[in-house]
Amino acid sequence: MRRTLFLVAIVLVTSFVLAQSFVELYLNASYFGRRIVVEKGPTNKSRIEMVYRWPNDKIVHVLDPVFLVWARRSGLFIMGQPNNYRNSPLEILDLEDLFIKQLREQGITKLEKIDKKYKVMVESPSGLFTAFITEDGLPEKIVRVFNNVTTELVYEHVEVLKESFEEVAQRYGIKSAEETVNLPNEIKLILSTVNWYTVSRLKIGEEQVVMIIANHKSGSVIKMVFSSKDVTVNIEQNEQLLRIKGKDYYLYVIAQDQAILEQVKSLLSKER
Amino acid sequence: MSEDKFNGFLDGEFGEEVLDETTKNDVKLYFEALKVFRMRYDYKPSAKLEEKIMHRFMKPRRILWEIAMGVAVVAAAFYITFNLVPRRNVEPAVQESKVVSEVFDYLSLVKLVGDGF
Numbered sequence: 001m002r003r004t005l006f007l008v009a010i011v012l013v014t015s016f017v018l019a020q021s022f023v024e025l026y027l028n029a030s031y032f033g034r035r036i037v038v039e040k041g042p043t044n045k046s047r048i049e050m051v052y053r054w055p056n057d058k059i060v061h062v063l064d065p066v067f068l069v070w071a072r073r074s075g076l077f078i079m080g081q082p083n084n085y086r087n088s089p090l091e092i093l094d095l096e097d098l099f100i101k102q103l104r105e106q107g108i109t110k111l112e113k114i115d116k117k118y119k120v121m122v123e124s125p126s127g128l129f130t131a132f133i134t135e136d137g138l139p140e141k142i143v144r145v146f147n148n149v150t151t152e153l154v155y156e157h158v159e160v161l162k163e164s165f166e167e168v169a170q171r172y173g174i175k176s177a178e179e180t181v182n183l184p185n186e187i188k189l190i191l192s193t194v195n196w197y198t199v200s201r202l203k204i205g206e207e208q209v210v211m212i213i214a215n216h217k218s219g220s221v222i223k224m225v226f227s228s229k230d231v232t233v234n235i236e237q238n239e240q241l242l243r244i245k246g247k248d249y250y251l252y253v254i255a256q257d258q259a260i261l262e263q264v265k266s267l268l269s270k271e272r
Numbered sequence: 273m274s275e276d277k278f279n280g281f282l283d284g285e286f287g288e289e290v291l292d293e294t295t296k297n298d299v300k301l302y303f304e305a306l307k308v309f310r311m312r313y314d315y316k317p318s319a320k321l322e323e324k325i326m327h328r329f330m331k332p333r334r335i336l337w338e339i340a341m342g343v344a345v346v347a348a349a350f351y352i353t354f355n356l357v358p359r360r361n362v363e364p365a366v367q368e369s370k371v372v373s374e375v376f377d378y379l380s381l382v383k384l385v386g387d388g389f
Binding site: 227 | 371375378380382383384388
């Protein structure tokens, strides 16, 4: 009995050490890959991309549905097209970034070894992540299931990357951008408290406005109406409205939960 | 011809007997020419010829008048068409400001290339 327990303990410790080693390999890996991202749910979307990934930096060349390059360098984000890059006020996170974020915050929920690769599962408030990673620490597939939306990132080719960020950046004409996209700071701050959002155009009277519907990290829905002029925003009985006047715009924040609206007010007042 | 004698004779300073033959001929030619000149300038055309000539001037004037009338009618028609007759407004009813479209385009792109926060 004692021997059996000892063997089980050895197997567990070995598995844990191996798991740690391949996770470390994966987190510190530099690789180039071609990949496809498919999102299935109420709305479907797909992308074809080439990615250059270093432990902390990344360059993603989106080939379809739009030709676009975005890069992360020392925590700063740049996006655009060669010779026309602008700083992105918002973080741009792909499924892999979100998986790594949750892996670091939540840890591995379940680990399986299948042939020469590992199946890693991470349960998080942002959804259930399942990743397939090779023994060498290279990714094969990452899947997230959240609120009936399945997002799947499949690498069709991955190879170790020997080039530096600077070398690849030079090829794409990426330099430190001088201009930043104009995004009201209030929207940026509020979006930092949400998991995802949808954006659409809406007409209020004669004014064209932007409607943002976001899923707050608490689980409740938060809406924003962005307009260049003061407009009348109608709300439901159970909703609360916060009107913000900016330099050349108006922002209306609508939340069902009073506590969330207070959080938003507090967040915005801290930044002013 | 003696020009002084010619002029003096015409001015009545002296009589015909003082003139030499050449000057006399010139005086005669002068009076003949004056007679023809007077006949020419005292001429008054007949009423029929006068009407015919006046008609020739009146016709172009009427054409000018008709052209002016035509231009006025066309101008009036343009004015009525573009100012008085109600027409469909071809300008977009909804104006989207630059700041709104920039925010929309940017958020749409981030949404498209990113997978959440």
